Amino acid sequence: IHKIKGEASEEFEKLFPARQPSRVTIRTTDGQEHSVYLEYPKGDPREPMTEGDLDDKFAALTAPHLTDEGRSRIKDAIFTCETLPGIHHFMGLMVED
Known part of the structure; x- marks a missing residue:
């Protein structure tokens, strides 16, 4: 848990409520970064669950x-x-x- 850091994004906050973007970035111990961006959360009418x-x-x-x-x-x-x-x-x- 001490390795997890959450940060608010002023850029994303300005887009709310029209959009609800989020980004998760994972940085490995060797410095690689893997990132995923979502415009809307899964389950939103614009991003329905299957x-x-x-x-x-x-x-x-x-x-x-x-x-x-x-x-x-x-x-x-x-x-x-x-x-x-x-x-x-x-x-x-x-x-x-």
């Missing part, structure tokens, strides 16, 4: 709390929610695991 992104995020956030089977049941319910008999069915999935 179904794969959502699946990965859901798995990462729920792994400590749900089994693979539990996650699968909830995902299936989400993607077919129009056919569920009511919200009580969906909420029941949250506690079955």
Whole structure:
């Protein structure tokens, strides 16, 4: 953690809220720099998450709390929610695991 440094950018701040740029730069011990620039954060309507992104995020956030089977049941319910008999069915999935 002591090797991580965050800095605000006045240039980026001036672009907000029309744009929400960010840049991450990693400097290796041999002095090489690797940088990535994003105009909008992932999940912004202008930079939407893919179904794969959502699946990965859901798995990462729920792994400590749900089994693979539990996650699968909830995902299936989400993607077919129009056919569920009511919200009580969906909420029941949250506690079955």
